[in-house]
Amino acid sequence: MAPDSDFQPQQRLHPLSWLFAFLAFARQLILPAIAFLVFGTRPDGMHWGAWLLAPVLLVALWQQWFYRYGFGPRGLVIRRGLLFRSLRQIDYERIENIDTERGPLHRMFGVAQVKIHTSTGGRPEALIRVLGLAAVEEMRTRVFGAGAPAAREQAAAQHGTRLIHLAPGELVRYGLIDNRGLVVVVAAGGVLHELGLFERLSAQVHGALESSAFVELVALGPGLQVALAAAAVLGGLIVTRILSIALALITLYDFTLEARGGDLRVRHGLLTRVALTLRTSRIQAVHRTESLLHRLLGRTSLRVDLAGDAQVGNPQNAQATVRWLAPVCTPGTAPALIAAALPEVNLDVQPDWQPLAPRAGARVFKVTTAIWLLVASAPAFWLLHEWTPLALLAGVPGAWLHAHLYVKHTRWALTPDAVMFRRGWLTRALTIVPRDCVQSVRVTRSPFDRRRRMARIIIDTAGGTGGKAAIQIRHLDARAARALAAALYRTATPLRASRAARERDGSPQALWS
Amino acid sequence: MDMRQVDPATVRVWRWLTASLAIPPGIGAMVAVFTDGGPWAVLPGAVAAAALALAWVWPPLYYRHLRWRLDSTGIVIRRGVLWQSWIALPRTRIQHSDVYQGPLQRRFGVGTLKLYTAGTRHTRIELPGLAHADALKLRDALLAEDDGRGA
Numbered sequence: 001m002a003p004d005s006d007f008q009p010q011q012r013l014h015p016l017s018w019l020f021a022f023l024a025f026a027r028q029l030i031l032p033a034i035a036f037l038v039f040g041t042r043p044d045g046m047h048w049g050a051w052l053l054a055p056v057l058l059v060a061l062w063q064q065w066f067y068r069y070g071f072g073p074r075g076l077v078i079r080r081g082l083l084f085r086s087l088r089q090i091d092y093e094r095i096e097n098i099d100t101e102r103g104p105l106h107r108m109f110g111v112a113q114v115k116i117h118t119s120t121g122g123r124p125e126a127l128i129r130v131l132g133l134a135a136v137e138e139m140r141t142r143v144f145g146a147g148a149p150a151a152r153e154q155a156a157a158q159h160g161t162r163l164i165h166l167a168p169g170e171l172v173r174y175g176l177i178d179n180r181g182l183v184v185v186v187a188a189g190g191v192l193h194e195l196g197l198f199e200r201l202s203a204q205v206h207g208a209l210e211s212s213a214f215v216e217l218v219a220l221g222p223g224l225q226v227a228l229a230a231a232a233v234l235g236g237l238i239v240t241r242i243l244s245i246a247l248a249l250i251t252l253y254d255f256t257l258e259a260r261g262g263d264l265r266v267r268h269g270l271l272t273r274v275a276l277t278l279r280t281s282r283i284q285a286v287h288r289t290e291s292l293l294h295r296l297l298g299r300t301s302l303r304v305d306l307a308g309d310a311q312v313g314n315p316q317n318a319q320a321t322v323r324w325l326a327p328v329c330t331p332g333t334a335p336a337l338i339a340a341a342l343p344e345v346n347l348d349v350q351p352d353w354q355p356l357a358p359r360a361g362a363r364v365f366k367v368t369t370a371i372w373l374l375v376a377s378a379p380a381f382w383l384l385h386e387w388t389p390l391a392l393l394a395g396v397p398g399a400w401l402h403a404h405l406y407v408k409h410t411r412w413a414l415t416p417d418a419v420m421f422r423r424g425w426l427t428r429a430l431t432i433v434p435r436d437c438v439q440s441v442r443v444t445r446s447p448f449d450r451r452r453r454m455a456r457i458i459i460d461t462a463g464g465t466g467g468k469a470a471i472q473i474r475h476l477d478a479r480a481a482r483a484l485a486a487a488l489y490r491t492a493t494p495l496r497a498s499r500a501a502r503e504r505d506g507s508p509q510a511l512w513s
Numbered sequence: 514m515d516m517r518q519v520d521p522a523t524v525r526v527w528r529w530l531t532a533s534l535a536i537p538p539g540i541g542a543m544v545a546v547f548t549d550g551g552p553w554a555v556l557p558g559a560v561a562a563a564a565l566a567l568a569w570v571w572p573p574l575y576y577r578h579l580r581w582r583l584d585s586t587g588i589v590i591r592r593g594v595l596w597q598s599w600i601a602l603p604r605t606r607i608q609h610s611d612v613y614q615g616p617l618q619r620r621f622g623v624g625t626l627k628l629y630t631a632g633t634r635h636t637r638i639e640l641p642g643l644a645h646a647d648a649l650k651l652r653d654a655l656l657a658e659d660d661g662r663g664a
Contacts, residue, residue, distance in 0.1 A: 307631070439606045439632035444598040464633030482599070489601035490586055 009070025009077045013131065014111045017067075020130045021060035023105070026053065069128065071142045076116070078126055090125050094118045095143050099276040100136060107273070112136050160260030163340055164326050164333065170299075171252055174328040175245030177293045177301070182240045184247065252327055259340050266324070278323060278341070282307040284437045284463030285470045286325065286338050288430040299328040304341055305463030305470060338432065344417065345434050351413035351420055357454045360475035365403035372399055412473055414484060419459060421471045433470050437461045438492040441485045445478065455481035459488065516580035516591060522621045523642030527572035529617055535564035581640055583654060588628070590640055602638050604655050606630045612648045624648040628655070 068079045075091040097117040106112055114131055115124035131139070166174070175181075208214060217225070253270035264278040285305040294300055302325035325337050339347050372395040380391045405425035413420045419438075422430040442458040449455055455478040459471040476484075541557035544550075571594075580591045587603040611627040618624055624645040628638045643651065 438603075439630045440603075440635055440638065441601045442598055442635060444593075444596060447595050450597070458634065460630070460632035460634050462631040462633065469632075469634040485599065485601060489589070489603060492586075492603040492606065 007070065007072040007077060009068040009072070009079050011069050011135070013064050013067050013069075013128070014109075014135070016109055016111065017064045017130050018057070018060040020106070020111075020113065021063065022053075022057050024129070025056050025060075071139075076126075076139075076143060078128075088126065090116060090118060092143055095125075096279055096282065097277040098136070098140055098143060099124075099274075101275075102273040104271050106130065114139070160258035160265060163257045163259055163264075163337060164255075164329055165257075166252065166255040166327065168249060168253075170328050171248045171255070172245050173297050173299055174252065174301075175248035176241060177291065177297065177299070177328065178244055178248060179240065180247050181243030181245075184243055185240055248327070252324075255324075255327065257326065257337070262343070264325075264340065278304065278306065278325075280341060280343055282463075283341050284461040285431055285433045286341050288334060288338070289427065290331075290429070291427040294328075297328075298330060300331050300334050301328060302326045302334060302337055302341075305461065307462040342418070342432065342434055344436075345432070346415070346417050349415045349417075351415050353411040353413045353422075354480065356407055356410055356473075356475045357452070357477040357480075359452055360454070361403045361407040363448075363452065363454070363475055364406055365400055368399040368402050369396060372396075412476075412484070414487060419471065419484070419488060421473055431471050433459060433461055435488060435491045437463075437470075438488050441488045441492070443481050443485045449478070453478045457481045457485055516582045516589070519576070519579055519581070519640070519642035520623050520644035520647065521576065522644070523618075523623045524572045524576050526617050526621050526623055526642070527575065528568045531568035531571060532565055535561040535568070538564070576642070579642060583651065588640075588651075588655060590638065600635075600638055602628060602630065606632075607655055610652050610656065612645070612652055614645060618645075626651055 062082075063080070066080065066082045070077050072089065075089045076095065078086075078088045078090075080086045080088075095116060095118055097115075099115045099117065100112040101115070102112045111130040111132055114128040114136055116126040116128070118125045217228070220228075250270045251272075252268045255268040256266070258265040258267075263280055265275070266278060267273065267275045283304045284307050287303050287305070289301045289303075304323045304325055306323055325341055326333075329337065335347065339345075373392060376392060376395060377388070380388045384391050402425075406423075409425040409428060410423040412422075417436075418432050418434050420430065420432050422428065439460045439462055442460070443455050444458065445455045454475050456472065456474045457476055458469045461470040464470050473481075538557035538560040542554045542561060545554035545557065574594050575592075578592060578594050578597070582589045587601065587606070590600045590602075592598060592600075608629045608631055610629065611625075613625040613627055614623075622645050623642055625639055625641040626643055626648045628640075630636055630638065640648075640651075
């Protein structure tokens with residue numbers, strides 16, 4: 001898209017932008033710096049890191065000096081650089097979201113980091129670091145005032161209705177359910193290992209092993225040793241859970257979901273305030289998850305897939321962009337939230353839940369038993385010697401129970417607007433995909449499937465995470481799978497495209513005629 | 514269901530392609546024979562022979578199981594001998610398309626139609642072995658009524 005040649009952007013960044021550009025780089029050096037100060041480790045990276053900071057500061061100042069943005073006749077124009085110039089135009093109609101992120105420092109100076117998303121999805125089209133709040137508000141009104149009809153609607157309805165707000169008590173529950181504390185511990189362990197902390201620790205441990213206290217521990221006998229080990233594991237579990245709760249309180253503090261002008265707005269964060277918009281027209285699927293812990297605490301989790309979030313070729317990032325509808329909510333409020341996320345799906349229709357193929361249970365049982373035998377044989381033989389066959393047999397009823405419960409809880413349904421799939425008995429998940437979000441349908445049959453007249457169906461949307469299709473159902477009856485696939489194929493015509501056309505033409509009847 | 518088959522000329526393309534797998538182990542076997550490593554020729558020789566046998570048997574089988582159909586909604590492809598799949602792609606979901614021809618395919622006048630979606634797991638759906646002219650015609654037919662909006 002060629003920018004309008006005579007338009008020159010005039011607006012500048014906030015005067016303190018260089019500070020945030022500089023800090024964004026310096027942040028990567030913070031952990032090593034702390035380790036250096038606290039533990040006296042001396043990673044090789046420190047020296048050149050410190051030397052890099054001065055040029056980084058100069059580059060940040062340079063970039064800020066020559067950065068201009070402006071509101072052209074057709075779109076937002078951003079000009080960067082002097083020697084290597086780049087001029088980017090983003091058409092107003094294509095701008096889907098203007099999201100802001102504000103850390104404590106941002107709030108101190110009254111500025112925000114702005115991300116501009118287009119329908120391409122995935123990475124933001126432009127990252128503006130940083131703008132004053134008034135400038136952000138001006139950008140919102142200029143972009144959405146001039147642009148897409150949906151955005152005009154949104155501007156008209158400034159005051160949204162609050163759908164859910166999470167009190168700290170709810171976040172504690174979420175922290176208990178979620179296990180991100182463990183992830184942090186593992187990641188911190190990795191960083192500390194890189195920094196050479198473990199060598200120091202192992203020296204200390206060696207010292208401890210030779211001390212008199214350890215000799216006494218050995219003398220305590222196996223029973224107490226096991227008890228001590230169990231206490232250590234339990235302590236570790238408690239620590240990771242506490243970490244998880246703290247993380248939940250910090251990152252999801254004041255989590256608010258609002259419906260505004262037909263779209264959903266999410267705000268959360270204690271230190272870094274995140275504000276983002278979930279366009280309902282981009283929502284490809286809603287996932288509900290209920291683990292055992294969820295059920296013990298009487299809660300469920302809801303998240304959505306957004307079109308373009310798939311981030312092809314970048315699976316690490318896919319994990320980071322979980323689009324929560326509600327990290328936790330009561331099962332009673334879930335239907336209202338799902339309805340808000342999928343306004344075009346009639347959820348009042350009682351789904352006609354269909355089971356898997358009649359012999360699916362037998363197959364799950366066989367596969368589970370085979371996996372059990374493979375995994376458990378070696379340790380069982382090593383630990384139990386002649387009792388091995390008995391121990392292995394003990395797993396068979398477990399496998400049978402798993403197969404029975406799995407098949408009992410796994411169901412699919414096709415409603416006039418959506419396809420639904422719920423699965424699992426320990427962790428129960430429900431996925432709802434609107435029929436007009438289906439990109440392609442595939443039915444595959446392995447030789448094993450064909451022998452038992454079964455098939456697998458893969459329903460692909462534009463918003464799966466981690467390269468996975470939105471819905472994948474194994475062990476379906478072959479005929480049912482083909483019928484489901486044919487039905488989805490026929491109705492995958494995007495209603496939303498026609499809705500967009502209707503909005504363009506301004507004739508509401510166009511969709512139904 | 515009247516599903517169409519692709520151009521039979523593609524069987525020869527696949528035969529040559531599969532047979533070319535026999536070249537590296539074949540060379541290995543030759544080297545072993547000529548350097549007096551007699552017994553060492555057996556393994557690469559067997560691999561080369563297996564590749565040649567596969568080149569003879571597999572392409573006609575795959576050809577027989579590869580079918581496609583164009584209808585008012587989009588395109589349906591059925592393929593696979595052991596692992597069979599049935600793929601349905603509505604034409605409104607096609608983002609863009611390629612008609613691809615390798616050197617060997619050009620020699621036999623066939624091409625592969627590649628259809629791209631905005632999907633996650635299957636972003637590219639391929640229909641190999643079409644006569645090149647048919648591939649172009651099919652592409653035009655698929656894109657004709659589409660305004661290019663997929664997601």
